[in-house]
Amino acid sequence: MADSQTIGNRTRGMGEIVDVAGKVTETAPFGNTLAEMAKTRPEIVGLTADMGRYSDILPFRDAHPDRFFNVGMAEQNLIMVAAGLAKSGKIAYCTTYSVFITRRAYDFVAIACAHSMANVKIFAGMPGLVNGYGATHQATEDINMMRGIADLTIIDPCDATEFKQVVRAVADIPGTVYVRNLRGKVPVELPEDYRFEVGKAKVLREGDGEIGIISTGYMSARGLDAAKMAESDGKNVGVLHVGTIKPFDTAGVIAFAKRYKQLIIAENHKTTGGLATLVIEALYEAGIQKPLVKIGLADSFFECGSQEYLESKYAVDIPRFMTAIRDGV
Structure with a gap:
């Protein structure tokens, strides 16, 4: 092993x-x-x-x-x-x-x-x-x-x-x-008692109801890091990890979204057709309207370069999370 x-x-x-x-x-x-x-x-x-x-x-x-x-x-x-x-x-x-x-x-x-x-x-x-x-x-x-x-x-x-x-x-x-x-x-980001369940989103961190992050893949780990960093600004950010994209946990996402005034959706993927689209569709069908920020990739092709360079240039790194948390944009 x-x-x-x-x-x-x-x-x-x-x-x-x-x-x-x-x-x-x-x-x-x-x-x-x-x-x-x-x-x-x-x-x-x-x-x-x-x-x-x-x-x-x-x-x-x-x-x-x-x-x-x-x-x-x-x-x-x-x-x-x-x-x-x-x-x-x-x-x-x-x-x-x-x-x-x-x-x-x-x-x-x-x-x-x-x-x-x-x-x-x-x-x-x-x-x-x-x-x-x-x-x-x-x-x-x-x-x-x-x-x-x-x-x-x-x-x-x-x-x-x-x-x-x-x-x-x-x-x-x-x-x-x-x-x-x-x-x-x-x-290794998640606690030892974490259990994966197909089709089930998992709350990784409870917030105070102001800002909630809905994320997937390793962007959930970055969401956790950003939430911890935001504590120095007096912000208590919640994090929901959507490990299964299909079948999508609509009920879990809606229940989480209802508890927060503002949402951040984060994914290592274009913001069209991926997690952001699924979340927005679920909220719309449930009659929920909330201010939200999408962290993800534009509908574009991307250049060559190191992952650090690319993620900084195309704004899917930790500083992008912090801007969304602090400024709501």
Whole structure:
């Protein structure tokens, strides 16, 4: 299993989360958890489209080489092989960059997998601005695209604690699951007693009713950091983590939103078609109108650069949270 460690400033590997200095992390929670659970679940197989290193599935490969398949740089083939294995009784965990899954293999996910309720678990790497290679490699619209596929579960985990639980949970979620992968040295942000439940949003922090953050993925961890920083300004900010995008916890989101005068919605995704759209639709249908700020990406393509540079330039970092909390814009 992965070793937890506290790290300071260092050179990160491709696709690792920023803002981890001084935090406890776990290395390759996906591959290590999958390798461990596969010891007692012989039906589990692992696949990649030549992205084993950058998806963290290599610990599974090393532990179970006869159950690991590298199909090469052929994402449509990856999905079809996974679907075939699923139809023969396997639980197929497959990995590559999220942008290649969504843009190149969309129809294969929809028909070969979701339409057939195939037991395919897609762990999609480097979503949003995590990848520094520019528009060809940045899946900033993947949630919007995958939401359009019926009978597909979509999960955006917050940290290593939740992510390890997700790796285990998806094996028993019927049909096809799309998970936004976390790789490298993944921070441990949530308490030990946190429990992932598919389709359930979780209140991570209760506020005083003034400002509430509704977020998903590792942006929930940033929301927690910003809420703690805001205490010095006398603000007590609530945080709701929406780990499951589909099925969406409409009731949980509405219950949280009702308790706050102002809302901040944060996601590592375009603000069209993702979490913000889901929240606004839910509030509208419930007849709720509140002032809100959206923290996310514009409807645009994005340049190359380090994750730190990109997140600062496109305003999805901690300073952006603080502006929203302090100034309401």
